[in-house]
Amino acid sequence: MDIRREELLRLYYYLKLARKLEERATSLYHQGKILGGVWTSYGMEAVSVGYGCALERDDVAAPYFRDMGAFLARGISAKRIMAQYLGKKTGVTGGKEGSTHIGDLNLGVFSFPSHLADNYPVGVGAALAFKIRGEKRIAVTCTGDGGTSRGDFHEAMNLAAVRKLPIVFFCNNNQYAYSTPLRLQMAVNNVADRALAYGIPSKTVDGNNVVEVYTAAKEAYTVARNSGGPTFIECKTMRVHGHSEHDSAKYVPRELLDAWKTKDPILTMERYLAGSVGMKQEELDGVTAQVVKEIDEAEKFAEESPYPDGTDCFTGLYATPIEEE
């Protein structure tokens, strides 16, 4: 596939934006400004940036919590996300939710319910709606390697396959579910092998190579959009840090971590852009400068935003509230 220069820059931009945003969030966490946990996609940004950027405006994504790239690529601003981390009123959920539990129907992105793989059936439902209405839109959903062991993964994959729904399934296979290595999660070599049970074509791609993820996504999206049914895409990567900021990941062999650190998705992309594509360093620096500015502004915005009122907790339960006379 031939990817236009602007598109490559867009991928690079979102890689950097996700990285910087999560780095900033991590530092805010260590300053005690984020009260809940912080889980990042550090070192795995290429997965959600790749699948997120490959979507069309009218498509929808049902991500999981390590999909910062997809939230950003769908158009949820760094400002709103930063405010979300701080539990501010201006955060995506106005303080009702924390961290990456964000969604915005106007931007075609569903919030993530913590329960891993719950978004698999939900994503399938979006695809079902498109199919029923005969719209040329597609849905995507993503979960971790861990999430693929859940029943909802199975039920969703199967339903999508039977009805040939316009959905593409992603898995961020970062080799661990919290502390649990793949060998205690599954007895197959590739997560992609799981797709065999459903008659869903699958592909395993280098999850640290954003161009590879993006290309595979685009291809699968085209198939789905043209009534060719679902695809499952396993993105092999590595969680090169703890499960969250409070986990030192000492259960992971050092060598494994070290091996993967050299494969950092941003470095990989920079090598590619500077090499094969022949982009100038200034151009990349320009993106970085833009990203840093945006994150600085986002942090400022978030810090200056008001906290919600405590009594906001009483609002918003129902979409159709019941009138008490």
Place this chain on the structure above:
Amino acid sequence: MDIRREELLRLYYYLKLARKLEERATSLYHQGKILGGVWTSYGMEAVSVGYGCALERDDVAAPYFRDMGAFLARGISAKRIMAQYLGKKTGVTGGKEGSTHIGDLNLGVFSFPSHLADNYPVGVGAALAFKIRGEKRIAVTCTGDGGTSRGDFHEAMNLAAVRKLPIVFFCNNNQYAYSTPLRLQMAVNNVADRALAYGIPSKTVDGNNVVEVYTAAKEAYTVARNSGGPTFIECKTMRVHGHSEHDSAKYVPRELLDAWKTKDPILTMERYLAGSVGMKQEELDGVTAQVVKEIDEAEKFAEESPYPDGTDCFTGLYATPIEEE
């Protein structure tokens, strides 16, 4: 595999016993004596007779509702089952449960919770207990083709595979889940293909040929018993009647029904016994006579048994009741 004559006769005996028992239950149902529903394994008896007879005394089975052969082969008597159908105090569950919702821990057979595939994880748990204690026992579990679409199927298969547990999974693929044909249930050709997702070896056998089921079961049991891990066995058969006695199955193409009726598992077995094995008709008739006698006695026993007291409904909730002072 060489099967001894007595074993072949045992298989034939249970095929006939299951058939006659369920025929009698059906007729009692039509006489209005069975208040709940009646679901039979008519035409599919070879599946559960095959896997049930292949078990050793200390093994356990976690069947589903169409596994009459397994209940009988584990040693639950026709008398107790007939009384169960009639809701009598002498039924396997004393009237607390109906139809084939029966189990008996002394006989190594678990009761079936209606929720299809729920017994898959439960069966896996029994295998886990054997593994933890280092016992040379195995567990088996069975569900319908429909049940394989459920999350519990997935979670159970995966867990068993990861821990290489001594369990053998069966599927009675009778091509329909109630009115739903396979094509609306899954997009793979064989239910056995589902096992690919777990790295579990699988086999598809003729579910109307009890010797084939029995042989495949025995082989898989040996593997499991010797720490070789789980196997998945799909038994292809056909539900040649309605889902239950109140369903005329008019959604099933006539030709399909007719084609399968000629493959009746009892006829198949009789042809085999009379042919290759060279058994005399008298020997088979002897079995039939024995079965009819047993079923007559069972019916008589059940009819003459008392109903439970209404107030029995208050008893038996807890195994460790809480003492109220």
Place this chain on the structure above:
Amino acid sequence: MKEITYLEAIKEALDEEMARDPSVFILGEDVGVYGGAFRVTEGLIEKYGEWRVLDTPLAESGFTGAAIGAALMGMRPVVEMQFADFISCAFDQLVNVAAKNHYRWGAATPIVVRAPFGGNIHGGPFHSQCIEGFFSNVPGLKIVAPSTAYDAKGLLKAAIRDNDPVIYCEHKYLYRRVKDSVPEEDYVVPIGKARVALEGKDVSIITYGAMVHTALEAAQTLGGNGISCEIIDLRTLLPLDKKAIFNTVKKTSKVVVLHEQTKTGGIGAEVSAIISENCFGYLDGPIIRVAAPDTPVPYSAQMEEVFIPQTKDVIDAVEKLMRY
């Protein structure tokens, strides 16, 4: 007006809503060609096609989750549980996804989950359960449970048009046993409103579902003995119509709460608690609950009859309360 059964009322509501609004569709096991285990959706696939009356694989969590996703995209799915008992398999999607979407991120989830519930049909432990108790501590859901054909139709229409997830408890014992008048023209029964099923002055029987008919029978006998019963049919179980409950308590000062659900942790507990909290001064006797005992639903007819509250149990409770 025309007379139709409870089952026909449900079918008509589905049919009319599907005709009215192309975003309404049905999914579940055997709802299409077969027309549903209880034949509620019979004929609809012929009318609306296999994409609006969708036979699913046997996977309650999967198809409930899919309904949620479709709802987020503007559809109005009606999920059929083959028996209410199987809703347990979709518990997580209902409680953690559907119920919390709007509060968490402002996304409306207009799904209806039809749950054929209740006993008295010799269904045993897995085909007779009352499932409303699983969800009564789950903010964000709505639960309704009609007792008449009129309400069955009107509440289902309201549920389909509502923007929140609604669990629609249809009592399968009533399907073909209850028949009453419904208007020819379109109408809804508002969610959140109870109804006075019988006016009376001495004692209030607060109930819902099949037990409304048991209460009516009891009231007839009691009326003969000079005790005038007011019967409140809750219709909506979550959230409760507090005003209607308080009104009847203020009127009669004596309360029996009746349900088929097992007693501990049932809807009756909440009804009792809000009365104690808000109408204590009006009460002149204990709030008595008549409910099933705390066990699974037994299979045998003998036991099931003892298990399910009977007219006589209601009469006894009322008489006991009148003697207080």
Place this chain on the structure above:
Amino acid sequence: MKEITYLEAIKEALDEEMARDPSVFILGEDVGVYGGAFRVTEGLIEKYGEWRVLDTPLAESGFTGAAIGAALMGMRPVVEMQFADFISCAFDQLVNVAAKNHYRWGAATPIVVRAPFGGNIHGGPFHSQCIEGFFSNVPGLKIVAPSTAYDAKGLLKAAIRDNDPVIYCEHKYLYRRVKDSVPEEDYVVPIGKARVALEGKDVSIITYGAMVHTALEAAQTLGGNGISCEIIDLRTLLPLDKKAIFNTVKKTSKVVVLHEQTKTGGIGAEVSAIISENCFGYLDGPIIRVAAPDTPVPYSAQMEEVFIPQTKDVIDAVEKLMRY
């Protein structure tokens, strides 16, 4: 006696029971090498090996079902939910298999499900839930919820030795915040028995879990104002210790029920209902419930503080009741 934290108490109970009985084993996510998300099982895999401290795939229904099967074969599994919130995924196995096994076919299912529950830790909607309400209408289960290290240890031991499925609600806010004395020798706290956490005479505060400490704080202030509170720590939520509840009501005649769980359909509803039903004549005021509002648990600190009942809310309720 020695002083240990609530978390240490749980760990000790597990360790001692595993040492005592080879049929006890632990399974769940990250319970082995990692020692559990809250480090409750830390060190146990080294001691008992990877077959008795079993890291499972991420599959709550699967491993809960497996625990049930193992229990049927004579084991005593302790299942860890990483957070109580994820118990929703195992709802069906708990409600339809574990809870009904003994009634349906006489098979005991001695499993314990550890559920780290409750809020006040900025966990948001999915890491703060009180899940006891999901199960309070499920006959066949037992539910316990300790508030002290002493009870945490004694109740967990009792739960492990009990032959029924027990949901063990451990409040994660208390893990390292509560510390008290436990005996050196083996002991159990019987399931089904509440305890008087504070003796008093004017008003009863019936509560459990983290709210016991809130009640104690409130009682201190109220004591200063001349109001003597009796605090009942329920400890077992299903079935309730009716006798202990009725005793305190008969003593004080005034009741506040306090819980962190959302109000509607919570445990407090059942407590209130059994009091109304059985002690009506003793009451001289309404039964007031202090509980979280009917919404998911919000994330922001400002909202969470309003959401979770505070000492002040208890004081207000008691004072209001005293003025009645």
